[in-house]
Amino acid sequence: MILELIQTVALLLALSLLHGFSMRALAARPRLAETASGLIFGTVCVVGMMLPITLAPGVIVDGRSVLLSMAALFGGPLTGLVAGAIAGAYRLWLGGGGMIVGTTVIALGVALGLAYRAAWARGWLARKPLSLFAFGVTVHALSMVLIAQIPEQSIARIYAVLGLPYLLIMGAATTLLGLLLQDLAARQQNERSLREREARLRAVAGAVPDILFVLDENGRCLEVMTHDERLLYRDAESVLGHRLQDILPEAVGNLLMSAIRQAIVSGTPAITEYALDTPSGHRHFEGRIQAIEGEAAPRTVVLIVQDVTRRILLEQERRIAAIAFESQQGMMVTDARTRILRVNQAFTEVTGYASEEVIGKPARMLASGRHDEAFYNALWQQLQAHDLWEGEIWNRRRNGEVYPERLTISAVRSEEGVVTHYVGCFTDITQSKINEEEIHALAYYDHLTGLANRRLLTDRLHQALGHGSRDGWRGALMFIDLDDFKDINDLLGHDAGDALLTQAAARLRGAVRETDTVARFGGDEFVILVEHLPAEEVAAAASAERLANKLLETMSAPYALGSQARVCTASIGIAMFAGHRQTVDELMQSADLSMYEAKRQGKNRVRFFDPVMQQTVAERLQFETDLRDALSGEQFELHYQAQCDADGRIDGVEALARWRHPRRGLVPPGLFIAAAERCGCMPALGRKLLEMACLQLGRWARDPRFSALRLSVNVSASQLYAPDFVAETCAVLERTGCPPDKLVFELTESMLISDMAGAVQTMEALRKLGIRFSIDDFGTGYSSLAYLQRLPLDELKIDRSFVRDLPDNTSSRAIVRTIVALARTLGLRLIAEGVEEARQLRTLMDEGCTSFQGFMFHAPTTLDAIEAKMGSTAAALAAGCITEPAQAAARADRVAAAETAQETLQ
Ligand code: C2E
Ligand code: CA
Ligand code: CA
Numbered sequence: 001m002i003l004e005l006i007q008t009v010a011l012l013l014a015l016s017l018l019h020g021f022s023m024r025a026l027a028a029r030p031r032l033a034e035t036a037s038g039l040i041f042g043t044v045c046v047v048g049m050m051l052p053i054t055l056a057p058g059v060i061v062d063g064r065s066v067l068l069s070m071a072a073l074f075g076g077p078l079t080g081l082v083a084g085a086i087a088g089a090y091r092l093w094l095g096g097g098g099m100i101v102g103t104t105v106i107a108l109g110v111a112l113g114l115a116y117r118a119a120w121a122r123g124w125l126a127r128k129p130l131s132l133f134a135f136g137v138t139v140h141a142l143s144m145v146l147i148a149q150i151p152e153q154s155i156a157r158i159y160a161v162l163g164l165p166y167l168l169i170m171g172a173a174t175t176l177l178g179l180l181l182q183d184l185a186a187r188q189q190n191e192r193s194l195r196e197r198e199a200r201l202r203a204v205a206g207a208v209p210d211i212l213f214v215l216d217e218n219g220r221c222l223e224v225m226t227h228d229e230r231l232l233y234r235d236a237e238s239v240l241g242h243r244l245q246d247i248l249p250e251a252v253g254n255l256l257m258s259a260i261r262q263a264i265v266s267g268t269p270a271i272t273e274y275a276l277d278t279p280s281g282h283r284h285f286e287g288r289i290q291a292i293e294g295e296a297a298p299r300t301v302v303l304i305v306q307d308v309t310r311r312i313l314l315e316q317e318r319r320i321a322a323i324a325f326e327s328q329q330g331m332m333v334t335d336a337r338t339r340i341l342r343v344n345q346a347f348t349e350v351t352g353y354a355s356e357e358v359i360g361k362p363a364r365m366l367a368s369g370r371h372d373e374a375f376y377n378a379l380w381q382q383l384q385a386h387d388l389w390e391g392e393i394w395n396r397r398r399n400g401e402v403y404p405e406r407l408t409i410s411a412v413r414s415e416e417g418v419v420t421h422y423v424g425c426f427t428d429i430t431q432s433k434i435n436e437e438e439i440h441a442l443a444y445y446d447h448l449t450g451l452a453n454r455r456l457l458t459d460r461l462h463q464a465l466g467h468g469s470r471d472g473w474r475g476a477l478m479f480i481d482l483d484d485f486k487d488i489n490d491l492l493g494h495d496a497g498d499a500l501l502t503q504a505a506a507r508l509r510g511a512v513r514e515t516d517t518v519a520r521f522g523g524d525e526f527v528i529l530v531e532h533l534p535a536e537e538v539a540a541a542a543s544a545e546r547l548a549n550k551l552l553e554t555m556s557a558p559y560a561l562g563s564q565a566r567v568c569t570a571s572i573g574i575a576m577f578a579g580h581r582q583t584v585d586e587l588m589q590s591a592d593l594s595m596y597e598a599k600r601q602g603k604n605r606v607r608f609f610d611p612v613m614q615q616t617v618a619e620r621l622q623f624e625t626d627l628r629d630a631l632s633g634e635q636f637e638l639h640y641q642a643q644c645d646a647d648g649r650i651d652g653v654e655a656l657a658r659w660r661h662p663r664r665g666l667v668p669p670g671l672f673i674a675a676a677e678r679c680g681c682m683p684a685l686g687r688k689l690l691e692m693a694c695l696q697l698g699r700w701a702r703d704p705r706f707s708a709l710r711l712s713v714n715v716s717a718s719q720l721y722a723p724d725f726v727a728e729t730c731a732v733l734e735r736t737g738c739p740p741d742k743l744v745f746e747l748t749e750s751m752l753i754s755d756m757a758g759a760v761q762t763m764e765a766l767r768k769l770g771i772r773f774s775i776d777d778f779g780t781g782y783s784s785l786a787y788l789q790r791l792p793l794d795e796l797k798i799d800r801s802f803v804r805d806l807p808d809n810t811s812s813r814a815i816v817r818t819i820v821a822l823a824r825t826l827g828l829r830l831i832a833e834g835v836e837e838a839r840q841l842r843t844l845m846d847e848g849c850t851s852f853q854g855f856m857f858h859a860p861t862t863l864d865a866i867e868a869k870m871g872s873t874a875a876a877l878a879a880g881c882i883t884e885p886a887q888a889a890a891r892a893d894r895v896a897a898a899e900t901a902q903e904t905l906q
């Protein structure tokens with residue numbers, strides 16, 4: 001019976017293991033698994049009940065209690081109940097006398113199993129062999145008690161039949177089944193946690209950006225894990241099972257292999273970096289290799305590959321930035337609150353602060369105090385709006401010196417857009433500022449007086465026209481020319497001239513407001529731009545005039561020139577402006593012209609420009625154009641004025657130029673000589689006139705009636721100083737057959753003084769040819785004995801202004817007397833010009849003058865007329881009645897001269 005019992009139990013235990021399949025197969029669906037287990041256990045119970053050990057008719061024992069109690073203990077209520085229900089149903093279907101008890105035994109097994117389970121869950125009971133055994137014995141003892149309740153059965157009988165072996169076998173079977181189920185559960189638990197661990201590992205591999213390889217020691221890839229297959233740059237199949245050496249470039253493969261070996265040998269992680277050309281460009285990787293523990297060959301390793309391209313590039317950038325930071329420019333990095341974090345060597349060189357002296361300090365410690373709050377406000381506004389400020393700023397060095405720098409501040413923002421740092425980058429521009437100022441001074445200021453130059457004044461005038469028209473004020477442009485400055489310069493030398501100009505500049509500067517511009521245009525020409533005059537025209541002109549008169553007064557005070565005090569008055573021309581009605585050039589011309597008008601009207605006065613003058617400007621320009629055109633034609637002619645002795649005997653003539661203008665008629669030289677000088681055509685005109693004069697003198701020389709005649713020709717400064725004047729004169733003499741000893745060149749004192757040495761040289765060369773020299777307008781310049789002696793002179797010509805006032809003006813008479821004495825002393829011929837009246841002639845004769853030129857004798861006239869006159873004069877002389885005809889002629893000439901002048905003015 002014992003053997004039968006063991007047989008039954010063994011079969012049931014074996015069948016119970018089927019439960020393991022259901023659990024594994026249905027691991028994912030616990031409810032279904034429990035139900036299936038219940039079905040299996042129930043079915044096994046039924047099998048067990050089919051092979052009963054019949055104790056007595058209708059009384060059977062089997063292993064059902066073992067199964068059901070363990071099904072409830074390990075499977076839980078669902079398994080227990082399903083198994084119990086199947087077993088119970090079968091037992092009921094069997095029927096018989098033990099049906100009730102049999103069913104109750106089934107219920108008892110399930111109930112006790114569930115109770116054990118509850119106690120185990122609460123920790124009151126363990127599922128250990130001893131407890132299981134005690135539980136099995138208890139369950140089957142109770143079963144025996146229940147079986148004893150079957151009619152005709154008793155405890156004693158049952159015990160006698162089943163006895164201790166039943167209890168021990170069933171107890172052992174329960175223990176065995178419990179342990180089997182326990183092991184099954186534990187294995188399942190293990191499998192589950194393994195699966196979970198693997199899932200976790202997969203999750204981790206998926207979450208990190210790195211690629212994870214499992215490789216064997218030969219570099220063969222056993223497993224790849226990545227969140228993104230594309231990172232492999234090839235499909236996983238072509239990686240899996242292949243060796244690194246075969247799929248990577250040789251160098252990289254070798255590198256990784258040696259790292260794998262190192263990791264295996266050392267047991268610590270090996271780290272290596274390498275670069276690869278990938279479809280997304282050249283990229284850098286870091287590989288970390290860790291050997292997997294275990295002795296099995298081949299050994300395996302895990303390789304974690306991370307794309308570190310960004311980090312490498314950042315490092316490179318950082319290295320470059322570090323080098324760039326130590327550049328020639330001063331650099332300063334601050335935090336968002338402008339506390340200095342870092343400075344470079346150039347910063348220290350410029351500011352004088354060592355880095356440890358400034359780090360942690362606010363950047364404003366460098367402020368110079370030269371800029372106001374508005375400046376810094378504007379700076380911050382700009383910086384906040386554009387993250388950049390560029391400009392020039394004054395800062396202070398450690399030694400207190402304030403210096404200019406060119407500064408760029410850039411704001412550095414975090415990815416969230418918050419300013420984290422400011423980077424300041426600057427260069428010391430002290431030297432370039434100095435250079436700039438020097439250049440500016442050179443470009444815009446007159447070096448002698450420090451006044452503005454033409455360029456600056458023109459700029460300011462441009463601006464003034466704009467501002468004036470916008471703000472509605474008027475302005476005035478004043479041209480100021482020193483009267484007779486040239487004489488002072490010539491007489492006292494350039495140093496004195498410079499001193500005078502400097503003092504004049506200071507006076508002008510002192511007489512006007514700060515806002516007005518005083519300029520020097522070179523020479524003795526000053527220009528003042530007066531701004532902010534009243535808007536009303538007359539009032540504005542009145543203020544300008546007041547200012548100009550004040551200027552005249554200031555300028556007319558004596559100048560201290562060395563030991564001497566000299567007076568030098570000025571003439572002022574004013575052009576008023578209001579907005580853009582005139583251009584800058586027009587205004588300049590107007591003021592210039594007014595100034596000439598002031599001079600023309602007798603100097604030391606103020607003249608305004610008015611529209612009539614505008615007309616004059618236009619005419620002047622036209623006149624100059626005509627003049628240039630005329631040079632190539634035959635419009636110029638010479639008139640001749642006789643030079644006589646007291647008896648009216650003509651011994652020479654002066655050639656005087658005339659311009660037969662197609663519209664204006666005969667133009668006197670007073671109108672066109674200066675214009676020719678101004679427009680630069682005087683040398684050409686001079687050549688032309690000299691040629692004409694020489695041609696005539698040559699003809700006269702060949703005519704016995706006029707062969708003794710001297711011809712005086714006026715020579716201008718631009719001719720005298722032309723480098724080829726001597727050669728040209730030589731050529732002219734040759735060409736025309738003119739006798740040089742009959743030719744007299746008239747020069748004025750002032751033109752000699754400007755370059756005395758040059759003049760002497762030229763004159764001496766010409767003197768050698770035989771040409772004589774006369775000083776024209778003598779007495780009006782600063783004649784001195786010294787220079788008269790140096791010059792190869794033949795004649796002095798007393799200026800008309802002295803003759804005019806004779807005999808009443810005693811000072812003129814005194815001058816005449818002095819000149820006569822001077823000429824005698826120097827052995828020079830003397831001639832008085834502009835003799836118009838008999839009493840002038842008489843006075844001159846009384847003073848000892850012997851030669852005369854003037855309307856009283858003959859006015860300048862045409863060639864034919866002069867030749868006729870020379871003929872008739874000779875006849876008159878012969879008849880001894882010179883005086884009458886001479887006076888008559890003078891009167892007639894005066895009328896003719898007046899008519900010519902009238903004609904010209906029209
Ligand atoms: P200048 O050399 O002093 O010439 C004398 C001027 O006085 C002439 O004026 C003449 O007409 C004028 N004159 C002569 N007698 C009398 C008189 O009794 N009373 C008055 N009030 N005037 C008298 P013109 O011809 O108009 O020449 C003016 C100036 O133009 C000349 O002054 C001379 O400086 C210049 N000039 C004339 N021809 C030439 C020339 O061919 N070359 C150069 N470079 N200058 C010339
Ligand atoms: Ca002359
Ligand atoms: Ca003269």
